[in-house]
Amino acid sequence: MSLSGDPLVRLTGLEISVRDAQGQDKIIVRDISLEVQPGEVLALIGESGSGKTTIALSMLGYTRGACRISDGTVEVAGHRLDSLPEARLQGLRGRVVSYVAQSAAAAFNPMLPIMRQVIEPALVHGLMTREAAEDKARGLFRALALPRPDTVGDRYPHQVSGGQLQRLMAAMALITDPALVIFDEPTTALDVTTQIEVLKAFKAVVRDLGTTAVYVSHDLAVVAQIADRICVLRDGMVQEQGRVEEILFHPRQDYTRALVAAAAARVPAAPMPDLPRDAGDPPLIQMRDVVAGYGGVDAQGNPQVRILDGVSFAIERGKVLGVIGESGSGKSTLARVVAGLHAPASGRVNLDGYTLEGEIRHRDKEQLRRVQLVFQNADTALNPAVSVGEAIGRPLTFFHALRGADRKAEVARLLDLVRLPAALAGRLPGELSGGQKQRVNLARALAARPDLLLCDEVTSALDPVVAEAVLDLLIDLRRELGLAYMFITHDIGIVRAIADEVMVLYGGVPVELASHEALEGPLHHPYTRLLMASVPELRPGWLEAANSAFSCGSTPGAGHAAGCRFFQRCAVSHPGLCDVLDPAVHVGAGQTIACHRGFDGLQATPGIAQGAIPA
Missing domain, CATH: 3.40.50.300 (P-loop containing nucleotide triphosphate hydrolases)
Known part of the structure; x- marks a missing residue:
């Protein structure tokens, strides 16, 4: 500098x-x-x-x-x-x-190849020929550590990961020097x-x-x-x-x-007490052995590309299940299956013990009201041509028949609930900040008065102060309304602050299920430890010291060959075992781990018990 x-x-x-x-x-x-x-x-x-x-x-x-x-x-x-x-x-x-x-x-046009879009600024400004621009782009792809830099430009935006697309956008910005x-x-x-x-x-x-x-x-x-x-x-x-x-x-x-x-701040919140329920009552929501994916199904009913592979969990009334994992692990697909936006190939989702239809169009209005999804990207979730008040008001009319002054008053109450002024009701989404749009997104879901809120990275676009306020709001709503959440995030600190139980997904399968108390303990699946070790620390120089050997790589699809999905990235794997046999599931006090080592093996491994991933 x-x-x-x-x-x-x-x-x-x-x-x-x-x-x-x-x-x-x-x-x-x-x-x-x-x-x-x-x-x-x-x-x-x-x-x-x-x-x-x-x-x-x-x-x-x-x-x-x-x-x-x-x-x-x-x-x-x-x-x-x-x-x-x-x-x-x-x-x-x-x-x-x-x-x-x-x-x-x-930012990317889904209909055009990546290379054509990356070099466009150089061509528009007449800075170089197409051939020279493509050569320069490939050099930037290498500098930005993109995989297959000579051919990644031939792909379309949906054919690369989110992290790769961010780096490709940086290449587009740098192409003109x-x-x-x-x-x-x-x-x-x-x-x-x-x-x-x-x-x-x-x-x-x-x-x-x-x-x-x-x-x-x-x-x-x-x-x-x-x-x-x-x-x-x-x-x-x-x-x-x-x-x-x-x-x-x-x-x-x-x-x-x-x-x-x-x-x-990384202070864990105390877990919520159990809400009163009769013995034998089913969980509010329960998923059993769900398989889901894309690309059609084969003769046995299996999807060509598996995203979720035999996932099971339950959420009681007023409780929070935190779901963590990298991009491609299946978190968002999980939420979409529960919401009815993605039908599972097999398995079922129960609401109060009754099996929900896989497709949202076959669910009744009451089922739709009770399960609401707050989308990750508020920019695409909100119609840019529809005002904030109208976006929040539509579910009020659809589910509760509110109109006129009653609807306007409820819109104002919901905006206040998510710490936004009522004056924003007349604004369009494009006039709001990213954090404001995300809170409008949350208010729209709350308008239905649901029993279960599926929160997909709802705080990822918020600054720490506002994120903390939103988490406090969500915790208050649990106490006041008995609201339950599936809270999808990549932030371990948020999981500690809000979740009663945490499910860690990798390659479409749960590798760990831990209670709030167990999450604070010393023993975890090696992948969970990697996620914990990958949270940036508040000090300069941390990035250079971060162990890159286990912090990069892609999450495998659920249709992988036999063996542990985390094998190639695991610091403590056993060749000849972990890459051959699916890991056994070990159950402890408030904790389930799918790992060949088991609790005793993880305890005996240097560094794992103390929370470090050895290089």
Whole structure:
């Protein structure tokens, strides 16, 4: 990093306003002054609605929706972006300054090959021939540690993993050798092990290319691994700026101290007491030996591509089952099967002892009401043309026949429940921050007044302070309403905070089922230990020290050959045993583990009992 000479980016007195429905201007970003030196990585940190993305987008000369730059200056690489006409700005975007979005899935066209999309900025700006652009793209694929860099560009977006798609989007941003790259929450939706892969790739390519970057994030632990300086934002204003070490270890402002404390918190919550139930009553929801997949079924009724392979679990009323695992482990498919959005090939799902139809169109309205799914990606779950109030109001009308003033009042109550102002009811999703959209997503599901909420990574897009508030809200709803959850996440800390029981999925099968108490114990399946060891720590240098030997790799499909699915990535595997025979299931106090070693073998293995994955 070079800190000599003039800054590459300079914001001076930046003010951004939004025009409300009454035509009045409201200032949402106020008096922002900051600089980014050539070769430096500046992180913008703050809770949802703090202005992080709005400020970052101003460095593209862009404002969302009814927003506009109402005062101040934005200079990037010698260009005054705040005063340029749109035609001139289009010539700079993607060439002088480029953007890596939070959701790669939403950024790529599913109908076009990846290579065609990655090289498009270079061709649009006339910087090189197609052949030269493709050669350069393949070089970037190698630099970003993508598998099969010479052919990955021939694939379509749905044929690569989420982590690979994020790195491909970075290649698209870097293809033009921009002066500035803006990374907007690029690892937020990734599981912990994939996040390590992507962060290491981003850090290496930024270092090797000498790239100047602005990194938008709510995750201080991630920022600690990649940034040189941090700018802390709240309510559209700068709270403090400083070197990473200064902000993490010597914060000056109370708000920054709260952010650091929330990021460092890993305190397990006490489990909820059992709700009264009659002896012999069935669980609220129960899955038995479910097999599910894609691509049609064979003569024996097995799917061509298995995603879930004989999964069983139960959730009692008012209880929380946490489901953790990497991308591709089957977590989201599990939720979709329970919700009726994906019919199982075999097995069954029971609600209060009654078997639910596999397809949602065959379930009655009461069954639909009682089981609600909160989707992972609020950007795709919410219709961009439908207002917040209408999105929340539709289930109120469908399930409870609410209309007019009654519906409007209930929409306002639900918004307040998820810590959003009632005034947002008139806004469109595109006018909200990522965290606000996710809370609208949650409010829409709560509108049905369900018994079971299927939460698919609902806090992954939220900053630690807001995520903590949402978790507190979910815990309160359990107490008040007896609401049960299947809580899907890749965050071990969240599982500890909310779950009564945890199921760890790998390759479509549960490798561990642990009670809240057992999760805090010393013995776990080697894969569970890997997930625990992959959570970034709140200190610079952790990323370089992270054991990459077991933190990367792909999750195998459930239709694998015989043997343990985790064999190739396991630090304590037995060749000739683990790769040949399916692991036996061992049952202990509040804990079930599918591992050839069993509890005694794991206890005797150096490092495993203490929670370390040996290199």
